[in-house]
Amino acid sequence: MAEEKPVLVATEADDLTADMVITELNRRNVPVVRLDPADIGAGLTVSARFGTRPTPVVGQVRTSSRTADLARVRAVYWRRPHWPDFSHLELDDARFAAAQVRYGLGGSLYALDGPLWVNHPLRIAAADYKPAQLALAQRMGLAVPPTLATNDPDEAREFVGAHDEVLYKPLRWTPYARNGVPLTGWAEPVTAAEIDDSVRVTPHLFQTRVDKVADLRVLVVGRRTFAVRIASGLLDWRKDYSALTYAVEHLPDRVNAVLLAYPERLGLVSGSFDLAVDRAGDYWWLELNPNGQWGWLESETGLPMSAAFADLLTQGGAT
Template identity: 80%
Template sequence: MTVTEERPVLVVTEADDVTADMVITELNRRSVPVVRVNPSDIGEGLTVSARFGTCPAPVVGQVRTSSRTADLAHVRTVYWRRPTWPTFPNLSDNDARFATAQVRYGLGGTLYALDGPLWVNHPLCNAAADYKPAQLAVAQRLGLTVPPTLVTNDPSEAREFIAAHDQAIYKTLRWTPYERDGVPVTGWADPVTAAEIDDSVCVTPHLFQARVNKVADVRVLVVSRQVFAVRIDSGLLDWRKDYSALSYAVMDLPARMNKALLAYLDHFGLVSGSFDLAVDQEGAYWWLELNPNGQWGWLEGETGLDMSAAFADLLTQGKTHD
């Protein structure tokens, strides 16, 4: 077992995370120690031991894997990517729910308690920023242009809203794993008409939005105070449907837009995030959404932008740039 005497970067993510692999490769190139853990490995090569109220430091202890150990009092930064939590399929339903909760609030709570290292990003900040209605309101407060949007479970309100706009779309309020006949499916941004609205809308809130007459999309990755903007041309309503149809161009955003996006992250206490914008025929920018922990790895390969190096800089220094 390797005990990292230097201050390590703690990477918390699932086993199959190509984007995290890119950052870890860059950290390894710089000889920065890394301890990678995934909560679902608890009891099978992952151990946590933490003490509270017995030492001058608020939290002392270790997180151990089969090959490495991180001293909780000396973690440099925490890169919180896409961890998975155990489901304990061999236990009864009641025991599995109980055990999963203990891991979330035991291991997760111990890590959340670390206030010395820089978090990229703290999961509680990610969670606060993950509510689309809150995103829309904050974006408008910061002067960003937001498409007319309705969140409702009232069919009459939905029909009236859709009829009031030339074209409208439906979006999920949050991505959620979903299967149909055993096959995973994804909720895209899709056109919707008033005639399609029936009483099933009553069951849960839905998000309806006026369709932007866009000519291109823009994915913006912010790392600390560095802004990477990539124009995506596709002709698709939702460009995620067909990556083979996309073309990319590195671009610079207007200074006002950069300032607003940085202020947006500051509002939620985030040091990184992936924004989706749309550009209309007049060249105006429309704010669509933020993914606090969005994917960006493929964009580095397509554009050559040093995104993984920017993350490695941030995780190594343990502080944001002014």
């Protein structure tokens, strides 16, 4: 049965953060159609028509249990959809089929101008470049640690030698395995002696270490901010969640205002920010994840993050 002004939730099958938001929407009796592009075929069907009058896009998205009228979608929560890779096909056939899903299913959803997107995937992609994030943060008045992006070994050695402590950070997280074992790139100390000609292969990000006493994860949802101080003593707190303690942080008005304005500059309505707090109590920009995790922070602090997302999605766009 077609749902009345549904919220589309695009995500993979195992997503506890999306589950929290869907639970909140269900409490409000807001219809939800959850879909994953990986289910394309028997589990997911899209039919979109263009050139009709008076509506530019009409059609439906159907899952095994729900149907959404594309013209009536109030909001799209674009969480962590899993795109099919068609690995059972020959390489060229798989590449072709995967492109048709992205540009067919994705393109049909992107064509909608009524829903509120949280966040639009094209905006997410544009916001996900760390060098651009750093420059925008400085333009907006936030403190940014001296940082170098380069594939020149001499530039890298000079930069590392000019600062007391420097970290290497991946420019972009990607799935990675060595000998079948999944690996994650952490922020790691680097010395000038460790830099060799292999740096030439690809740009690397080198950043001076902030003499921090804590980290902050700040979630922005619409016009609301939720800031959590994370204490661990770790260089990269993501390495060991069991070592973390949490406290709700009250941001200075100036910092809060900048973090609210930052997503708007990028066409986003939500984002997860990582900051560091130094011994003087100053806040340092580290990065933005346009689609970052936050569910465990609600569980640890009781902050009503999922309710804030549900509020935003319920309000939706001009459907």
